[in-house]
Amino acid sequence: MRVDVVTIFPEYLSPLSLSLIGKARGTGLLSVDVHDLRTWTSDVHRTVDDTPYGGGPGMVMRPEPWGQALDALATPSSRLVVPTPVGAPFTQATAHALASSEHLIFACGRYEGIDQRVIDHAAARMPVTEVSLGDYVLFGGEVAVLVIMEAVVRLLPGVLGNADSLAEESHAAGLLEAPVYTKPPVWRDLAVPDILRSGDHGRIARWRRDESLRRTALRRPDMLTGPNAPDLDKADRAV
Ligand code: ADE
Numbered sequence: 001m002r003v004d005v006v007t008i009f010p011e012y013l014s015p016l017s018l019s020l021i022g023k024a025r026g027t028g029l030l031s032v033d034v035h036d037l038r039t040w041t042s043d044v045h046r047t048v049d050d051t052p053y054g055g056g057p058g059m060v061m062r063p064e065p066w067g068q069a070l071d072a073l074a075t076p077s078s079r080l081v082v083p084t085p086v087g088a089p090f091t092q093a094t095a096h097a098l099a100s101s102e103h104l105i106f107a108c109g110r111y112e113g114i115d116q117r118v119i120d121h122a123a124a125r126m127p128v129t130e131v132s133l134g135d136y137v138l139f140g141g142e143v144a145v146l147v148i149m150e151a152v153v154r155l156l157p158g159v160l161g162n163a164d165s166l167a168e169e170s171h172a173a174g175l176l177e178a179p180v181y182t183k184p185p186v187w188r189d190l191a192v193p194d195i196l197r198s199g200d201h202g203r204i205a206r207w208r209r210d211e212s213l214r215r216t217a218l219r220r221p222d223m224l225t226g227p228n229a230p231d232l233d234k235a236d237r238a239v
Contacts (some may be wrong), residue, residue: 007108012142040068058112066118077102083144087130099155108141174230178211
């Protein structure tokens with residue numbers, strides 16, 4: 001996968017060199033280039049923003065530098081991703097959809113956002129995904145790109161060592177994962193649940209399923225209703 005990130009704060013994206021994303025870049029599974037939007041300005045002040053038409057507080061990002069940037073970076077296989085508080089909610093399903101793309105271009109907005117014509121012009125040429133991480137407002141899209149990249153890159157074939165961990169994790173089955181434990185068996189008077197040390201894989205799987213259901217019902221009851229609700233078996237319903 002190829003990724004281009006356009007931002008006025010390239011340093012914000014330096015964590016993309018660390019940990020498993022950094023490793024994926026090293027192995028050639030992923031290439032990432034971070035670009036300074038001001039590269040595509042043409043005035044001496046390298047201006048990227050201006051006052052909003054219609055009035056109101058804050059500044060809006062001007063379309064010209066964004067148009068130049070997208071002209072320079074777009075290929076026939078590009079998808080534009082714009083993190084914004086007015087986007088559709090970013091979910092594991094969005095991460096899977098983005099992970100199947102050949103080329104992602106992230107546009108990091110700042111201030112009150114990017115002139116709408118940039119999005120409209122791009123949408124006539126390539127798929128555009130406007131996504132929100134949640135119902136809160138960040139200073140800009142940079143941190144959202146870090147989050148989205150983590151969620152997407154770990155889905156790329158060859159990035160995670162153990163494919164089972166993808167299949168079993170929270171959200172894959174439409175439920176939150178059960179609590180996890182490791183050694184020692186007792187820590188500060190707190191013991192690991194006996195069942196996890198029993199070696200009875202059938203009962204362990206049932207215990208994990210029950211804990212998942214309990215956790216999900218308590219913390220995310222919204223996940224148990226609606227079109228994406230998981231199929232519950234007879235034993236599930238008894239929990
Ligand atoms: N930019 C500013 N706020 C955001 C949010 N909640 N999600 C994604 N991008 C954003």
